[in-house]
Structures are given as structure tokens and as C-alpha cells.
Amino acid sequence: MMDSNMKWRLMTDQALQFRCWDDEFVVYNSLSGDTHLLDSTAAQILLKLQQAPSDATSLSESLAPLLHAEMDDELVIQIEQILSDLDTLVLIERT
Amino acid sequence: MILNVSGLAPSELEYRLRQTGIVLQTGSFITHLQTSIPGVAECISLLYADYPLLEQTDFADFHVSLAQPGNLRRWFRPQVLFLFDGSPPFKPLPLDQAFPMLEWGLNWCVSSQANRYLIIHAAVIEKGRYAAILPAPPGSGKSTLCAALVNRGWRLLSDELALIRVSDGKLIPLPRPVSLKNQSIDIIQNYEPGAVFSRKVNDTMKGTVAHMKAPADSITRATETAQAGWVIFPKYQAGASALLETLPRSRAFMRIADNAFNYSLLGVRGFEAMAGVIDASLCYDFTYSNLDDAIETFAALKPPISPM
């Protein structure tokens, strides 16, 4: 079970390049050289983390309106899942 | 002085190929070619007739040759080696396959060396300033479609290699003989009886292959770049009516990158070049079975509106 207050961030010197078409994002990770296809939620999370490190709870709060979702435990769990996936893709890391 | 290959008598061509080699201009690439293998000169005479033959050149992009390996096999099962500047990148093939091997070798030269371009395994054709890129996983029927389209008003940039110049996103032509295999050869010969073909070569890795001479117009305009307009994934499906379906651009991006030789190798430059192409293009999946229907669909393609 993830700690929803655990902070996440992009890696040092990481530059992400985003392109958006029809609400889907193609993202280039300058560190790994990998290219990813992401839905807009995952992309929005990355964009937020690009501004500043954050945790699942704070991210859920700021993204709830954008996602037309209620700010509740279920939302936080889903955001945590996406964070875990982004971690697996080595797009983000724990602080 | 520049003349075309057709300006040389076949015997003279054969002599030069054997002795000093010849220097061919294909698109923006200059290739020095040497070979003593009989039969190759004939194919070059036929399919490269309209290409500039550089009499005097100081710099060639590629130095290639076809040679028989000097082993005992040369007497009972003769073979041919493709040499890149004296070194063989591939294992030898049966001697009969010398010309197809040359064509594959020339494609390999570009796809492995020309990293100033984002190179996609695709056909590229052009009409009215815009180019259609047809990425080509096996079984798509891309070559047949391409061969038909270039005989119906579309200019051939390439049947195999889409070259996207990283510095400005333009598509660079590399018109060379169109490679066809198995039934496609007969289909296109029937479709365009006037098309010039090399002889069929059997039992290659790809089955029976033959090469179709590129239309003269595409060779004359080989230095004319093009702007990407459409990305179309063709799929031949027996009995299917022609169907053009819009493809979300992000999906088109991933699929076309999947068909690239050097997307990953080019790092961020590859990403940006690819994004530029997708930005500028209308993207489709295209299913078809009948060539005439396909020609009609392509003729009706709407040009993309320029991005803001």
C-alpha cells in the first residue's frame, strides 16, 4: 500500500517533451531516450511534477476539477496507480 | 560532363563496371559501383537508363561492389557477395540473385549510414506538392500499391525508404527501381503493360522478385523535395472495399515510429522530426483489395490544412 503522502518528482536534469493530439500525449524522456504514449491524466500528472514535486493527495486535489471527478479516496488510489506506473516507466522517482 | 546511363552502349557499360566501376547519382546520393558479375550490367542498362552517370567524381557517398567469393563453391554453387567499401555486411547469396542483392545493398547503405535523415520503412509518393507516406509492415501490399500509384500520376520518391531531413522536415526523394514480389509482379505488369521490368528472380528470401523501372518523371525531379501531407497505413485485404479511416495522430506517431530504422538512434531529433511530420499530416488506415478503387481513393485525398 502506497503512502499517499509520499512525494514524487522528475529526475535531475530530466527534460520531457510533450506533444498533444486529440487529448492523447506523446512524451519524449530526454534521459532515457524513450518515447511514451500517455492519456491526458498521466500527462497532466507529469506536467504538475515538472513544476514541483508532489504527492498523490495533493495531485488528486489539484487535478480533480480537470478530470471532472470527486476528490475522494478512490481518486487518490487511482492517482497512486498512475504514479506507480510512471515510476515503472522510469519517468519519475521518489524524493 | 553528365550523361545518362542510356548514353553508354551496353558493352561499354559492362566494360566500365568491370574495370574502374561507374558512378551513379540516385536522388541526393552518389554511388560508386563496380562488378564483374555478368548480368548485372544488363539490369543496370535497363532499369537505370535515365539516371545520371557521373563521368568524373571526386567524392562518392558509397563505394559498393558485387563479387563472387573466392571459395571452392564458385564452381558448383556460385554465389555473390555485396561489398561495402571492400567489406561484406551480409552473407553471400546465390549468384542468380546478384541484381536484387545490389538493390537491397543500396537500401542498406542509406538506412545504415544516412542518419541526417529520419528514415522510415515506407513508400513515399507525391502529388500537388504534398507527399503521402505509406509505412509498410510486411503483408501490407505497400509495394504493389506504390507501383500502381506511380503509374497513375503520383511521383515516386521511394518505394522503401522515407527520408525525412532532420534539419527542416522535408522529404528527400530517392527514386530507384521498385521492388515487387510474387503475384504483385504479374498484377502490376497487367495493370501497366508499358512498365519496364527486370527479369524475375526465383527462390530469394522474399520469394520471386522483380524490379520495375522508376517512371522517368520521378528521376528527372529527383532533387525536388516534398512536404509531408498524409500518413497512410495500407492494408491489403482480399475482397475488401476501399476504406479510408481517420487515425488519431498520437497513434499514428507511435506506429510510424515503430516502422523507422533510426527513430530511437536520433534521440530528441527523431522525436521532433516525427512530431513535425505528424503535425503536418492527415493520418489514415487504408484497407483495400482492388487497385482501381485505391487509385480513386488516393486521387480524392484532401490536402492537409497548414498548422497554425
Place this chain on the structure above:
Amino acid sequence: MISPPLILRVLRQPDALASLSLADWDLVVRQARYSNLLAHLHALLEERGLIEQVPPQPREHLESSHFIAERHIQSVQWEVILIRKALAKIGVPVILLKGAAYVMAKLPSARGRLFSDIDIMVPKDSLNEVEAALMLHGWAATHHDAYDQRYYRNWMHELPPMQHINRSTVIDVHHAILPETAYIHPDPEKLRAAARTLDGFDDLKVFAPIDMVLHSAAHLFHEAELDNGLRDLVDIASLLRHFSNLPSFWTELVDRAKELELTRPLFYALRYCALILHTPIPADTMRAAEVGRPSLPMLTLMNGLYTRALMPIHPSCSDRLTGVARRMLFVRANWLRMPPLMLARHLFHKAFLSPKDE
């Protein structure tokens, strides 16, 4: 007296490129390609602001290889990040060797290179721990054959190479710089003691400058095969040039070589850098390095072998093509084995697809 191959002329004196004809460039590009020096040539000329003077056609080829070399640097940097993550918890001192060291230390030798494996050195008694940590993070053992395993662990100075299951990149974990079976044994402890922590990284070290040079020399002049001879010599020369401004580099070089039993490789390195690449080396140092000079018969023999093996391997540079020249040029994996397309898994979460997609 045969004039030196064109590529050597350019390497020795980049400014002379203005005098090259287009036909000369044709040969230079081909010799460079055969010697794995095309990207290096680009880096060399770019450093000196000379790229614009290269005629457009050959310049295309130089720039093409430059794009690849840049990608390699990116790859090495990423591998190092991931290796650090894998080894973070076990607290073992890790020293980066060779190419990876050049990249992370931002040395000029890093530019214009193609990298194959990443090489690191760790204390011998930590090998098991390091191997286990790497395996936990996706690197898998290769060379499963019992003979091969023994060969590496007992006789060589490293674990069998480990390959990552996703990225296909390879890491070589060394505990010394020469095999146990070599007749000389540069003490890894001495190398470790002198190693420098990299700026900005508290968990990574590289050899001290003199040790880097000596390692490179030991590697080149100890190997049986000199497939990449000229390329490796260029590396050494590049290090020498870069470090020559360090105070006491030249004065301490030979003494350190004595300490590490590497006077023979150093002798050869200085000799051939001067002879073949015209690298400027202080006379005093050359004299002091004589301590590593072999017997006359040996030197004569080696001289014959080395001057041939260190020449650019290209038909235009030999009067007689050797087996090496006929070898399939492109078969040797000369770089981090990257899959054709590095696209990672797609991320889609049904809950958040926008309504119009339902």
C-alpha cells in the same frame, strides 16, 4: 618512404584540412569509417571551429556519425543513472572505467565515441553483493556455460558480462584492471586509493588522471587483438593532450607506472602516440619512460606488429589486405545493444478517458 594515410594527416593536424581536395575527403571518410573514427573526426573539427570548412558532401557523413555519437552519450548517462539506483543500497565504492568515466567526467575523449559495454570496478570481496543487486534490477547473467563462468570469475578480472533484460545493455563488473593470469598485477587498492569522486555525485568515482592514461595503455597494449588499435591509440592521445596542462602530470607519470607495474604499456603508448599521431610529449618524460623499453629483439618484433595493427585498416592503407581487413566490418557489436525502437509500454487508464472516447 610511403606518405602517411590521409586520416593520420588530419588527426595530426586538423587545420590542414583546408588543403584537402574532394578526392582526399573521399578517402578520409572511408579510412575514418573503417577505423571507427568518423564521429571522432567530427568532434575534433567541431572543437576547432573547422566543420564549416568541410565540403558539404563529406560533411553529411561526419554529421551523421555525430548524431549517433551524441545518442551514445545519452545512453551511457542513462545507464549510469540506473546503475547508481541499483547499487545505491549496498554502499559499495563504485569506480567507472573507460568510456563511461570519460562521459561522466565530461572529458573531451567522451565525444565522438561509440560505446559498447559499461565498465565498473568494485572491490573483489563485494562481487557477489554487486551481482545480486544488479540482478534484482534486471541485469541477467550471460555466458551460462560452466567453463565460461570459471573463465571469467577465476581467470579474468571481472564477472561474466551482465545484460539487462529490457534495455539489452551490458555491464562488465571488474575487480582489477588486468586478468589474474597476466604477468603483471597493477594493485587495485592503489588505484582505488587515488580515485576521484565525480563532481556532483557522492557515490561515483573515476581513476585519477594518470591512472586513466595508464589503464587505457594497459588495455591497448595488453590485448592480443588490436581490432580497434588506432581508435584506442587516439583515446590515449586525447587523454594525454587533455591532462598535459595538469601540474606534475608529466613528471609523475612514469613513477606511477613503476608503482603499478605498467612501465611497458606506458612505453609503447608514448612511443606510438608520438610516432603515429605526433602527440606532443615532453622529452624528459620520454626519456624516463625508457625504463619500460623491452629488449631489442622484442621491440623489433612488436614494432612490426604494432605499426601495422595501429594503422587505419582500410584497403587504401595496406599494400596487402590482411584477414582483419576482410573481416565483416559491421558484425562486431560496437555499441550499447539497443533494441530497434525504445518505446515503452503505453499508459491508459479507462477511468479517465474523456467522455467523447466512450
